[in-house]
C-alpha cells in the first residue's frame with residue numbers, strides 16, 4: 001500500500017461475501033470490497049465481468065443471493081429505501097425514462113427522497129436542480145422531452161438527476177458513454193470536483209483505462225466476477241495486469257501530463273518493427 005492508499009478513509013459502503021446471481025447463473029461469488037470514503041473509485045474490467053451487477057448490488061437495485069452490502073455498518077436490506085436514497089445515488093448503465101417526461105421533470109425526480117408530504121418542493125430542491133443542470137450543461141434542454149434527446153444529451157440529463165439527489169455517495173455506471181471527448185472530460189472533472197470540494201464518494205465504472213488511471217484515487221480491476229487487483233492506479237496498472245484482465249498486450253508509460261499510468265494498447269512497438 002502506498003501513502004495515498006493509507007490516507008484513504010475507511011469505507012462507509014462495503015460488501016462482505018457478496019454473491020450475485022441472475023436465477024441460477026452466478027455472476028459474482030463471495031466478493032469482499034470496501035469503497036474508500038471521500039475518494040473517487042473507478043471500476044474497470046472486460047464486458048460481462050460483473051461491473052454493473054456489482055454496482056447495482058451496491059446501490060440496492062439487486063438483492064444479494066448471499067452475503068451483504070453494508071452502509072455505515074448496517075445491511076442495506078435493513079435500511080429504509082428513503083434513507084438509502086438520501087445517502088446513495090445510483091446511475092445505472094441503461095436507465096429508462098418515463099415516456100414523454102421533460103428534462104426538468106426528470107432531474108426534479110432526483111429530489112424525491114428529500115421531499116415530505118407537507119412540503120412537495122422547497123427552495124433547496126430548486127437550488128439543487130438548477131445547480132445539477134448547470135453543472136451538466138443541460139439547463140438549455142429543460143423543456144425538451146427526454147425521448148427526443150441525443151444519446152449524449154440524455155446521458156448528461158441522467159447525471160444531472162443523480163447530482164440533484166445530493167447524496168454523499170454517488171455510483172455511476174459508465175457515465176461517459178455516448179459523450180463526446182469534451183463532455184467526457186467535463187463529467188470526469190465534475191466527479192473530481194464533487195469529491196474535492198464536497199467530499200463526495202464517487203464510484204464509477206469506466207472503460208477507458210487511461211481516464212480511469214487519471215481520475216481514480218482507488219482503482220478496482222475486475223475479471224469474471226472477481227477483483228483481480230485494487231489500489232492506487234500507479235501501484236497496480238502494469239502491462240501484466242492489462243494482459244491478465246483484458247488479454248491484451250500493451251506498453252504502460254507515465255502519462256506525460258499527469259504522471260498516472262498511460263496504457264498504450266497493442267504489442268510493444270519495438271518488437272513489431
Ligand SMILES: Nc1ncnc2c1ncn2[C@@H]1O[C@H](COP(=O)(O)OP(=O)(O)OP(=O)(O)O)[C@@H](O)[C@H]1O
Nearest residue numbers: 022025027045046047048049050051052053054093
Ligand atoms: N438482467 C440479467 N439477467 C440475466 N443475466 C444478466 C442480467 N444482467 C446481466 N447479466 C449477465 O451477468 C453477467 C455480468 O453482466 P454485467 O452487466 O454485470 O457486466 P458488465 O461488466 O457491466 O459488462 P459491460 O462492460 O458490458 O457493461 C453477464 O454474463 C450478463 O450476461
Ligand SMILES: [Mg+2]
Nearest residue numbers: 051052053093
Ligand atoms: Mg456494465
